[in-house]
Amino acid sequence: MAIATAHRPEHGPDRRRSLAVALALAVCLAPIPPALAQTAPSTVSETAPSPVETTPAPVIGADVSTFTLDNGLDVVVIPDRRAPVVTHMIWYKVGSADEPPGKSGIAHFLEHLMFKGTSTHPEGEFSRVVTELGGQENAFTSYDYTAYYQRVAKEHLGRMMGFEADRMQNLVLTDENVAPERQVVLEERAMRIDSEPGAILGTGLDAVLYLQHPYGIPIIGYVDEIAALDRTDAIAFYDRFYTPNNAILVVAGDVTTEEVRRLAEETYGKVPRRAEPPVRERPFAPILETPREVSHADPKVQQESVQITWLVDSYRLAEPGEAEALDVLAEAIGGGSTSLLFRDLVIDRKLATGAGAAYQSGFRDQAQFTLYAAPREGVSLETMRTELMDAFATILKERLTDEEIDRAKARLEADTVYAQDSQQALARIFGSTLAIGGTVAEVQTWPAAIRALTRADIEAAAAAFDPKAAVVGYLRNAPPEERS
Structure with missing residues (x-):
């Protein structure tokens, strides 16, 4: 699973581009990569003309539509009919900056545990189906959100929605599957931060820059706090934040708003509001x-x-x-x-x-x-x-x-x-x-x-x-x- 931090280029806010061109998000991760190889040519050459003022500025996603289900789930539809495929993403408005004191890393840990199966679908079934359908899947955690996505042929969109809606409310965790995954996260931290000089510097810089603010805590968490996380912590975090009224569904691809609305109501629409997320107040x-x-x-x-x-x-x-x-x-x-x-x-x-x-x-x-x-x-x-x-x-x-x-x-x-x-x-x-x-x-x-x-x-x-x-x-x- 990817961690969207300020220290690795695959997973968080892009270093060079704005919110609108955050191909990273792009979401997100040593603050500037220590290699500093900003040597690739820019997209437009040095002599590129400035935009012609008489030409209207482009509109990003001009055909985008939105609606909200009765249970509070916000839905965004981005039509793209160049190929019969869809990208299906569910975004939860919770990240590492929303974690309880002393529980650093729980947002990212839960992201891992979301693949452990539900009362309806056993562990591994969701991922196996995506693979059998020739699709792609992944998930990532940032300071401010956690997201899960699949990219599949358009005819499988409803199935992806069904799986994702199911694990929004029916996650099953046991001590037997939580403990090994906790060790996986500790090994991930050792590989991505503790053995990477640039990442070590980055965590130190964040701690000094963001005094009194949770952005100063590594998204993956502190070693001692990760080691203490357990099934109870994960379920408590899940029950508090993984609810449709704290989520955004984004579907991009060869679809219409009407198709997405029908499928969303048949799947996500059946998930009840499981909690009222707290106001996101931070120092x-x-x-x-x-x-x-x-x-x-x-x-x-x-x-x-x-x-x-x-x-x-x-x-x-x-x-x-x-x-x-x-x-x-x-x-x-x-x-x-x-x-x-x-x-x-x-x-x-x-x-x-x-x-x-x-x-x-x-x-x-x-x-x-x-x-x-x-x-x-x-x-x-x-x-x-x-x-x-x-x-x-x-x-x-x-x-x-x-x-x-x-x-x-x-x-x-x-x-x-x-x-x-x-x-x-x-x-x-x-x-x-x-x-x-x-x-x-x-x-x-x-x-x-x-x-x-x-x-x-x-x-x-x-x-x-x-x-x-x-x-x-x-x-x-x-x-x-x-x-x-």
Whole structure:
């Protein structure tokens, strides 16, 4: 099962793209990957023209429709008739940030346990059927949501809905199947975090950045707390949050709204409201004006790196236009090999092997804005940090021209168009946005909001970065005896 964290590129909010182009979600996972190989060309070349203002901005999922079942389940239908297949996703509005104190990792642990079978279907039957039908399935957990999905031929949609609706209410757990899965999760943590230098640094950075906020706790959980989780914990979490009035069904593919409504009512519509989920109230992570540094050294580090991260507003918290401006700013200064930071530090001055910037916008609460660079041989991390900050300041003051802003907007708009070629990407974009409190309309009109930004909007977003409020992370190489 995938964990959608801020530290691995397969599973959580995408490092370079906004909520609307979160092919990651995309949902989600070392804060910027320590390899920092932002060297692949951007989707649109450096000379790409800016959007023609007389041409309407594209609309993401223009044919999307929504409705709500009597039991409170929200349904999103995304027609895509290019092939007779469907992507079926169920999103629960609960993630690791909603876990009870002392129970870190329970959201992800339950995601694993959801495959253990129900009173109707024994363990393994759901997955076996998906495989026999030639389909695909998976699940992932993030800070703010947990999602399960299957991709199958369209004629099997009703069967997928039946299986998923069944395990929404009839999960059966025993000590015999819970204990081995707990060990699987502990081994997963050992592999993905404890043995990965970049992930170790990332968890330390999150803990320092998100003081008093659950985003500072690893999504997979702390080792001692995972080891103490049991069947009672899992069932209590399941009964509290896995209810149709806390879920979103997204169906993308060769379907009509009427077909989806009929199938949804026949399956999910029979699941009663099992609970009234609590209000998602979380403490606000304070933004400190005290320099903070986190460093991790390990002999496995092949490429040292530095990153500088600020807390910023997410799309849910930002004022109109603020988050979009941060997206454009990140794209212009650090969105690939044509970006200003890359050209300055890597190509022109040859101080770094990789450099860039990222706005991680896909959080329900405070998001992150990060600068990062990997120094060339002979350049220390401390020097790289200074040069990175100086380059950032110079770019904002002298090089962030109207032309650079227009090119960044054009690249983001092009990525939006390309994103719609992927049925699964669209399902993830809408599902993740709704799961953190956004709306269908916000996704659909995102390209127009990007196009409407002015230079003043970008400059206002750029003015918010106080060096004293950032957290700096160093990933270092070290001899084996000096691992820290």
